[in-house]
Amino acid sequence: MFKTILLATDGSELSDKAVQAAVEFARSNGSKIIGISVAEVYSYFPVTTMGGAEDLRLLADAVKQQAEENVQKIADLAKEAKVACEVHTPKGWCAQEIIKTAEQHHCDVIFMASHGRTGVNKLLLGSETQKVLAYSHIPVIVYKAVA
Numbered sequence: 001m002f003k004t005i006l007l008a009t010d011g012s013e014l015s016d017k018a019v020q021a022a023v024e025f026a027r028s029n030g031s032k033i034i035g036i037s038v039a040e041v042y043s044y045f046p047v048t049t050m051g052g053a054e055d056l057r058l059l060a061d062a063v064k065q066q067a068e069e070n071v072q073k074i075a076d077l078a079k080e081a082k083v084a085c086e087v088h089t090p091k092g093w094c095a096q097e098i099i100k101t102a103e104q105h106h107c108d109v110i111f112m113a114s115h116g117r118t119g120v121n122k123l124l125l126g127s128e129t130q131k132v133l134a135y136s137h138i139p140v141i142v143y144k145a146v147a
Contacts, residue, residue, distance in 0.1 A: 006034045006102035008112040008132075010094075011070040018113040018143035019074055025111070025141075027081045034105045035074035035087035037067040038094045064089065095131035102138060110136055114144040 007022045009015045019035075026033050041060045071087035078085035090097045102110050112129055133140050 002029060002031050002108040004032045004034060004105060004107045006036060006098065006105065006107040006110045007074055008098045008110065009035070009037050009070045009074060011037065011066060012113065014115065014145055015113040016073065017145050018111065019077060021143050022111040023074070023077045023081050023083055026078070026083045032084040033074065033078050034101065034107055035071045035085060036098060036101050037070035037089055038097045039064040039067040039089050039091045040094045041091070064091070094128045095135065098132050099136050102136070107138060109139045109141055111141045111143065114142050
């Protein structure tokens with residue numbers, strides 16, 4: 001049914017569970033995974049402008065490193081499950097990059113956790129997930145773990 005799955009992660013605990021579920025879903029359906037973790041520095045921009053360019057560069061490096069670690073989890077699990085996989089860590093606005101990457105790679109579906117790291121949004125559907133659901137032109141599978 002779904003030949004190519006865009007799998008988005010932010011490295012949160014729920015996102016890690018969604019990655020596991022998506023890899024199993026891909027394995028059982030013979031699908032390929034396009035893994036993505038967006039290196040989004042922009043959400044920290046107002047704080048970093050107070051410290052100067054060096055602080056912004058250090059933050060950008062740390063965010064990029066975290067994104068690379070996030071997608072490595074996808075790559076490792078996919079390899080273990082013998083699922084074809086490639087991973088990407090674009091810079092930009094999270095929901096926008098998820099949708100753009102899904103379109104660029106002709107994905108049939110976007111698979112992501114219901115919410116990620118943000119505070120109050122943990123109680124409701126995450127803001128990035130909401131944006132992807134609102135603006136994506138392809139189906140979105142939202143993973144929510146039952147407590």
